Amino acid sequence: MRNYPKPLQKLINEFAKLPGVGNKSAQRLAFHVISLTENQVEQFAKTLVDAKNQMKYCSVCGNLTDTDPCSICSDGSRRDDLICVVESPKDVVAMERIREFSGRYHVLHGTISPMDGIGPEEINLHSLIERLMNSEVKELIVATNPTIEGEATAMYISKLIKPSGIKVTRIAHGIPVGGDLEYTDEITLLKAIEGRKEI
Amino acid sequence: MRNYPKPLQKLINEFAKLPGVGNKSAQRLAFHVISLTENQVEQFAKTLVDAKNQMKYCSVCGNLTDTDPCSICSDGSRRDDLICVVESPKDVVAMERIREFSGRYHVLHGTISPMDGIGPEEINLHSLIERLMNSEVKELIVATNPTIEGEATAMYISKLIKPSGIKVTRIAHGIPVGGDLEYTDEITLLKAIEGRKEI
Numbered sequence: 076m077r078n079y080p081k082p083l084q085k086l087i088n089e090f091a092k093l094p095g096v097g098n099k100s101a102q103r104l105a106f107h108v109i110s111l112t113e114n115q116v117e118q119f120a121k122t123l124v125d126a127k128n129q130m131k132y133c134s135v136c137g138n139l140t141d142t143d144p145c146s147i148c149s150d151g152s153r154r155d156d157l158i159c160v161v162e163s164p165k166d167v168v169a170m171e172r173i174r175e176f177s178g179r180y181h182v183l184h185g186t187i188s189p190m191d192g193i194g195p196e197e198i199n200l201h202s203l204i205e206r207l208m209n210s211e212v213k214e215l216i217v218a219t220n221p222t223i224e225g226e227a228t229a230m231y232i233s234k235l236i237k238p239s240g241i242k243v244t245r246i247a248h249g250i251p252v253g254g255d256l257e258y259t260d261e262i263t264l265l266k267a268i269e270g271r272k273e274i
Numbered sequence: 275m276r277n278y279p280k281p282l283q284k285l286i287n288e289f290a291k292l293p294g295v296g297n298k299s300a301q302r303l304a305f306h307v308i309s310l311t312e313n314q315v316e317q318f319a320k321t322l323v324d325a326k327n328q329m330k331y332c333s334v335c336g337n338l339t340d341t342d343p344c345s346i347c348s349d350g351s352r353r354d355d356l357i358c359v360v361e362s363p364k365d366v367v368a369m370e371r372i373r374e375f376s377g378r379y380h381v382l383h384g385t386i387s388p389m390d391g392i393g394p395e396e397i398n399l400h401s402l403i404e405r406l407m408n409s410e411v412k413e414l415i416v417a418t419n420p421t422i423e424g425e426a427t428a429m430y431i432s433k434l435i436k437p438s439g440i441k442v443t444r445i446a447h448g449i450p451v452g453g454d455l456e457y458t459d460e461i462t463l464l465k466a467i468e469g470r471k472e473i
Contacts, residue, residue, distance in 0.1 A: 080329065
């Protein structure tokens with residue numbers, strides 16, 4: 076036995092394909108699975124397939140959901156005049172965690188990135204335009220990440236939407252709360268200065 | 275949506291149960307699974323269940339295997355007079371990697387650890403005694419880890435087997451190749467001095 080028996084090796088290979096899981100971790104995970112009961116393993120396998128089969132994208136906002144439209148789009152208590160544009164479903168969860176935002180979302184599933192061959196057509200932008208037509212939306216908060224691609228996408232959306240009269244805003248960038256000026260990179264510091272407010 | 279939709283949250287919870295996987299990693303893994311094709315996810319799920327169902331312990335040596343007896347125990351080209359005792363199936367793979375050992379193995383699945391309530395009865399020791407009876411084994415190499423429990427188990431096995439006339443040896447402990455005296459802990463250094471050889 077130079078290697079593990081085939082069923083175990085196959086499982087190690089499957090784990091090693093996951094992001095951030097190296098060969099050593101994959102071995103540990105595979106041995107852990109072997110040590111579980113049959114029921115537990117079947118439960119795990121079922122959860123994997125169920126998650127893949129039951130999760131879809133909301134036809135309105137593009138968020139990951141198990142109902143269509145998603146729970147946010149179908150929530151009558153939320154404001155219809157405010158949409159927050161984010162890059163990924165994870166960002167929706169992050170925004171929801173602050174328990175302050177009561178508008179709707181629109182998930183782009185990426186950013187415009189000409190270097191990677193991703194143009195405006197490749198992200199979930201077309202449905203945003205459709206959604207804004209004949210809607211009562213008054214403000215669009217663009218909350219893409221402060222990366223080059225995120226900024227470019229924000230600029231693109233701003234130029235595209237502004238002529239329609241809808242207010243387009245960008246989330247603030249600056250020093251994170253608890254951060255330290257001394258250890259803040261130049262660009263963040265520049266953004267912090269640019270975004271200064273009278274107190 | 276304060277949390278993720280249920281099928282996704284369930285998958286995150288399953289991943290978070292794995293050793294060394296925190297909540298953030300579990301989220302990343304779950305999102306990765308969602309991004310795979312249905313076929314890939316089903317393949318992953320099948321591999322999990324298959325590994326659990328097809329892997330068993332060899333009735334001779336106790337190693338993890340998909341055949342019984344395992345490929346090592348049924349390999350006619352290996353020496354029958356030499357058995358290496360290890361703690362876990364992973365140790366067998368580690369030993370096999372050096373491509374030098376041509377004897378058989380015996381996997382204990384643990385070590386004697388009175389503190390955790392694990393006595394000689396709780397590890398795969400009884401079958402070792404049975405295996406040694408009326409066998410042609412001449413030497414037993416005890417390759418348990420150099421921990422307190424590993425050492426205690428090695429001592430126990432030695433005292434148990436020696437009266438039968440079988441030679442019991444212990445693998446050497448010392449400074450690892452490429453290691454540095456300066457950074458070696460006292461106990462390892464002590465073992466290295468104790469185990470010194472004439473050159």
